[in-house]
Amino acid sequence: MINLTIDGKNYKGEKGENLLQVGLNNGFDIPHLCYHENLSPYGGCRLCLIEVTRGERTTLTTSCTYPGEEGLQVKTSTPQVLKARRLMMEIILALAPSSSHIQSLAGKMGVERTPFNYQKEGEGCIKCGLCVRACEELVGAGVLTFSHKGPQRKVEPPFGEEPKNCIGCGTCVYVCPAGCLTMEDTPQERKIDRWKRRMEMKTCQKCHQPYMPTPQIEYILKGPPDPPPEKWLSCCPICRRKG
Amino acid sequence: MKRLTSITDLEKLQKDLALRRKGENLLVTLCQGTGCKAYESHKIYEAFEKELNARNLREKVSLRSTGCHGFCEQGPLAVIFTGEICYCRVKAEDIPEIVEKTLIKGETVERLLFQDPEGGKRYAREEDIPFYRHQERLLLGQNRLLDPRSIKDYIAQGGYQALGKVLAEMTPSEVVEEVKKSNLRGRGGAGFPTGIKWETTRQAPGEEKYVVVNADEGDPGAYMDRSLLEGNPHLVLEGLIIGAYAMGAKKGFIFLRQEYPLALENLRLALKEARDYGLLGENILGTSFSFEAVTKRGAGAFVTGESSALVAAIQGRVGEPGPKHINTALQGIGGKPTALNNVETWANIPRILERGASWYASLGNRENTGTKIFSLVGKVNNTGLIEVPLGTTLKTIIFDIGGGIKGGKKFKAVQTGGPSGGCLPEKYLDLPVDFDRLRELGSMMGSGGMIVMDEDSCMVDVARYFMQFLKEESCGKCISCREGINMMYDILEGIALGKGREEELELLEELAWATHKASLCGLGKTAANPVTSTLKYFRQEYLAHLKEKRCPAGVCKALISYTLDQEKCNGCGRCQKLCPVKALEGERGSPPHLNHPLCIKCGICFEACPFKAIYVQ
Ligand SMILES: Cc1cc2nc3c(=O)[nH]c(=O)nc-3n(C[C@H](O)[C@H](O)[C@H](O)COP(=O)(O)O)c2cc1C
Ligand code: FES
Numbered sequence: 001m002i003n004l005t006i007d008g009k010n011y012k013g014e015k016g017e018n019l020l021q022v023g024l025n026n027g028f029d030i031p032h033l034c035y036h037e038n039l040s041p042y043g044g045c046r047l048c049l050i051e052v053t054r055g056e057r058t059t060l061t062t063s064c065t066y067p068g069e070e071g072l073q074v075k076t077s078t079p080q081v082l083k084a085r086r087l088m089m090e091i092i093l094a095l096a097p098s099s100s101h102i103q104s105l106a107g108k109m110g111v112e113r114t115p116f117n118y119q120k121e122g123e124g125c126i127k128c129g130l131c132v133r134a135c136e137e138l139v140g141a142g143v144l145t146f147s148h149k150g151p152q153r154k155v156e157p158p159f160g161e162e163p164k165n166c167i168g169c170g171t172c173v174y175v176c177p178a179g180c181l182t183m184e185d186t187p188q189e190r191k192i193d194r195w196k197r198r199m200e201m202k203t204c205q206k207c208h209q210p211y212m213p214t215p216q217i218e219y220i221l222k223g224p225p226d227p228p229p230e231k232w233l234s235c236c237p238i239c240r241r242k243g
Numbered sequence: 244m245k246r247l248t249s250i251t252d253l254e255k256l257q258k259d260l261a262l263r264r265k266g267e268n269l270l271v272t273l274c275q276g277t278g279c280k281a282y283e284s285h286k287i288y289e290a291f292e293k294e295l296n297a298r299n300l301r302e303k304v305s306l307r308s309t310g311c312h313g314f315c316e317q318g319p320l321a322v323i324f325t326g327e328i329c330y331c332r333v334k335a336e337d338i339p340e341i342v343e344k345t346l347i348k349g350e351t352v353e354r355l356l357f358q359d360p361e362g363g364k365r366y367a368r369e370e371d372i373p374f375y376r377h378q379e380r381l382l383l384g385q386n387r388l389l390d391p392r393s394i395k396d397y398i399a400q401g402g403y404q405a406l407g408k409v410l411a412e413m414t415p416s417e418v419v420e421e422v423k424k425s426n427l428r429g430r431g432g433a434g435f436p437t438g439i440k441w442e443t444t445r446q447a448p449g450e451e452k453y454v455v456v457n458a459d460e461g462d463p464g465a466y467m468d469r470s471l472l473e474g475n476p477h478l479v480l481e482g483l484i485i486g487a488y489a490m491g492a493k494k495g496f497i498f499l500r501q502e503y504p505l506a507l508e509n510l511r512l513a514l515k516e517a518r519d520y521g522l523l524g525e526n527i528l529g530t531s532f533s534f535e536a537v538t539k540r541g542a543g544a545f546v547t548g549e550s551s552a553l554v555a556a557i558q559g560r561v562g563e564p565g566p567k568h569i570n571t572a573l574q575g576i577g578g579k580p581t582a583l584n585n586v587e588t589w590a591n592i593p594r595i596l597e598r599g600a601s602w603y604a605s606l607g608n609r610e611n612t613g614t615k616i617f618s619l620v621g622k623v624n625n626t627g628l629i630e631v632p633l634g635t636t637l638k639t640i641i642f643d644i645g646g647g648i649k650g651g652k653k654f655k656a657v658q659t660g661g662p663s664g665g666c667l668p669e670k671y672l673d674l675p676v677d678f679d680r681l682r683e684l685g686s687m688m689g690s691g692g693m694i695v696m697d698e699d700s701c702m703v704d705v706a707r708y709f710m711q712f713l714k715e716e717s718c719g720k721c722i723s724c725r726e727g728i729n730m731m732y733d734i735l736e737g738i739a740l741g742k743g744r745e746e747e748l749e750l751l752e753e754l755a756w757a758t759h760k761a762s763l764c765g766l767g768k769t770a771a772n773p774v775t776s777t778l779k780y781f782r783q784e785y786l787a788h789l790k791e792k793r794c795p796a797g798v799c800k801a802l803i804s805y806t807l808d809q810e811k812c813n814g815c816g817r818c819q820k821l822c823p824v825k826a827l828e829g830e831r832g833s834p835p836h837l838n839h840p841l842c843i844k845c846g847i848c849f850e851a852c853p854f855k856a857i858y859v860q
Pocket of ligand 1: 428429430431433434435457458459460462545546547548549551583584585586588589764765
C-alpha cells in the first residue's frame with residue numbers, strides 16, 4: 001500500500017497501480033477513452049491528464065500511464081489540466097462527431113461543440129487502440145495492428161488483408177468508444193466490414209437461428225483452458241438455458 | 244600491427260607516428276566528405292595521384308583523403324600543408340597547375356583561392372578565410388588533417404591519449420566528476436547535463452550497464468553527426484570507451500541512421516582497427532577494463548532518435564517513444580542502466596579529459612560550456628558546417644562566418660534547432676546562442692540546424708512547411724501530437740490559400756499550446772515552435788494574409804499575381820516561349836498580354852525576364 005494525495009486529500013493505493021485507476025477507485029471523475037481496466041494502459045487519447053508532483057517536479061501527464069508511488073501529489077482539476085482536456089475533447093469530437101459515447105462524455109465535460117473542422121474522411125476512428133489491445137490481450141487472437149505514422153495512422157489487420165485468424169467474436173466492436181466498428185449478422189454470415197472479414201455462422205440445432213461464427217466455435221473447442229464438450233456448443237445460449 | 248598491451252605502448256606508438264609525420268613536409272589533404280563527394284572529389288584524388296606519379300613526386304608528397312572540412316559550398320576542397328593553402332571548387336583540370344606552382348615552386352594559384360562574394364578579396368591560408376577565422380573547431384578541426392580510415396592518423400594526432408590517461412591515472416568516479424565539472428550538456432537537443440546523467444548510470448545498482456551513441460540524426464539538412472562519424476570516427480569511439488570505463492559498462496551500441504552507409508563503413512573499420520590495436524575488447528591496453536561496441540542500424544523514422552524510442556529500437560521493438568517516468572539512465576536496454584548520448588556529446592569527452600574540465604569550461608559561458616557544431620544553411624553567402632563556442636552571437640554566425648545575406652538582400656529571420664525550432668527576428672541578432680537563451684525566446688538548440696531566411700521568405704509558408712514535415716513524422720500515438728500538428732497544418736494551409744479567418748489565429752494558438760502541453764515526447768512537445776514563434780514575431784504577416792488577402796513576401800501563390808510592365812518589356816518573347824500554360828498572349832515583338840485566369844503563378848516568366856518587366860503584386 002502507498003499513500004498519496006489527490007486534490008489535497010490523502011488516499012491509499014497499490015504500488016505501481018496507475019493513477020487513473022487509483023483516482024477512479026476513489027470516486028474521482030477523470031475522463032478517459034483509451035483506458036480499460038482489463039487492458040494495458042496506452043496513453044493515446046490524452047484525456048486523462050493530471051498534474052503530478054514528485055519531489056520538486058510537477059508535470060502534466062496522462063494518469064493512465066503513471067504508476068502510483070509513495071508520496072505523490074496529484075491534482076485532477078487545475079486550470080491547465082481542464083484546458084488541456086477540453087482541447088483534447090474538442091479534437092476528439094471533430095474526429096468522431098457521430099459517436100454517442102463520445103458526445104455524452106464531451107457533454108459531461110461541458111464541451112458542447114468543437115471549433116475544429118476535420119476535413120478528411122477519418123471514418124470516425126480516433127486511433128485509441130482499444131480494439132488492438134483487446135484482440136491481443138483478452139481474446140488472444142492478435143489480428144489487429146497499427147500501421148503508418150502521423151495522420152495516416154490506421155488500425156487494420158496486417159497488410160490490410162482479410163485477417164484469417166479473426167474469430168469474429170466482436171470484442172473489438174464492443175470496446176470501440178468511437179462507434180466506428182460495426183458488425184452485421186445475416187442468417188448465413190457475420191460481417192465486420194472494417195476488417196473486410198466475413199465468416200460463416202453456425203445455426204442453433206434447436207431453434208435454427210444463427211448464433212456464433214464457425215471460427216469462434218473452433219477457437220473455443222481448441223481451448224485452452226478446458227474446452228467445453230462439443231455438444232454444449234451445438235445450440236445457442238437461449239436454447240441451452242431452456243435445456 | 245601488434246596489439247598494444249600497455250599505456251606506455253600507446254605513448255611510444257604515438258611519438259613514433261608523430262615523428263614520422265613531421266617528416267612529411269608536403270601534404271595535400273582532400274576533402275572526401277558528403278558535400279565534396281557530390282562534386283566528384285574522388286576524381287581530384289585520382290588526378291593528383293596521376294600527376295604526382297608522372298612527375299615522380301609520389302614519394303615526396305603525402306596525399307590524404309579526409310572527412311568533411313565544413314565549407315561544403317566551396318567544394319571540392321584541397322588544403323596544401325605546410326602553408327595551409329586552401330583551394331576551393333577544385334577540378335581535375337586544375338591539378339597539374341597546383342602541382343607545378345604550389346607543390347614545386349611554392350606559389351599560390353590565385354584563381355582557386357576563396358574569394359569573398361562581397362568585396363572580392365581573396366584568401367590563401369585556410370584559417371584566414373572569414374568562414375573559418377571566427378570558428379573554434381575543437382571537434383571538427385581534426386577532420387581536415389586525418390584519414391578517417393586510418394587509426395594511425397588518429398593516434399599520430401594524439402588520439403587515444405585521453406583514454407590512456409584515464410586508464411592510467413583516474414578512477415571511474417574521477418572521470419564522472421571531471422565530466423560534471425566541465426558542465427558539458429547533451430548535444431542531442433535537450434542540453435541535459437552529461438555528468439549528471441553519467442552519475443545516475445554509474446551509481447545505479449547492477450553489474451550490467453550499457454552506453455549508447457545516438458547517431459540517428461534525422462533533421463532534414465543536418466549533418467553534423469554524420470560529418471563526425473564519417474570524418475573522425477575514432478574521436479566518437481574514444482569518447483564512448485572512456486564513458487564505458489567511467490560508468491562500468493561492458494557493452495555499447497552505436498545506433499546509426501539507415502541513410503549513412505559511409506559513416507557505417509568508416510565506423511566498422513574504426514571498431515575493427517581499435518580491436519586490433521587492443522583499444523577495444525578484452526583487457527584494453529593491458530588493464531582489467533574490457534568493453535565491446537557494435538553498430539545497429541535504424542529504420543529511418545525521425546522519431547526513432549528520441550531516447551526511449553531508440554532504446555526500444557535497439558531491442559528490436561517498434562521505435563516509438565515510451566513513458567517519461569522511466570529514466571533511461573536507470574532503466575534502459577533490457578531494463579538495465581543505460582547512458583545514451585548524442586554523437587557530438589561523446590566526441591567532446593576526449594577533449595575534456597585531454598585538457599581538463601577547467602579549460603573546457605572556459606569556452607562558452609557559465610551554463611553553456613564548450614563548442615557546438617551548426618549546419619548553417621539558407622540565404623547566407625557561406626553555407627556549411629561550422630563550430631563555435633556556445634554563446635557566440637547570431638550576428639557573428641550569420642554575418643561574420645556566413646558572410647551575410649546572399650545577393651545583398653535583407654535578413655528576415657533565422658530558424659534554429661531543426662524542424663521544430665522557432666524563427667527569430669532581426670532584433671535578436673545580438674543574442675548569444677546557447678541552450679537557455681534560445682529556449683527563452685521560443686526556439687531551441689535542437690541538433691544545431693540553422694536556416695537563415697531573407698526578405699523573400701513568407702513566415703506563414705515557413706510555419707506551414709515545418710508542420711507538413713512534422714505531421715508526417717509524428718508516430719501518431721498521442722492525439723495531441725498527431726491531430727494537433729495536422730490541424731495546425733490545415734489552418735496554415737487555409738491561410739496561405741487566402742481562405743483563412745481571423746478567429747483562426749486564436750485556434751492556432753490553442754492547438755499549439757495543447758500540442759506542447761499534452762503530448763508525450765519531445766516531438767510533440769516542441770512541434771509547435773515554428774507556429775508560436777512566427778505568430779509572436781511576425782503576426783503582421785499573418786494579418787496581411789487574413790485581412791488583406793495579401794502575402795507580403797510574394798510567396799503564397801493563391802495571394803499573388805504577376806503583372807507585366809508594358810514600358811519595360813521589349814517584346815523579346817522569352818516569357819511566352821517558357822510559359823507552360825501559354826498565359827502570355829500576343830505577337831512576338833510587342834509586349835504580351837497576361838491572361839490572368841490561365842496563369843498558374845509558377846513564376847517562370849518572372850525569373851526569366853531579362854528586363855525585370857514582370858513583377859509580383
Ligand atoms: C523527435 C526527436 C528526435 C530526436 N532525434 C535525435 C537524434 O537524431 N540524435 C540525437 O542525438 N538525439 C535526438 N533526440 C534527442 C534524444 O531524445 C536524447 O535527448 C539525446 O540523444 C540524449 O543525448 P544527449 O544528452 O547527449 O543530448 C531526439 C529527440 C526527439 C524528441
Ligand atoms: S485514458 Fe489515459 S490517455 Fe487515454
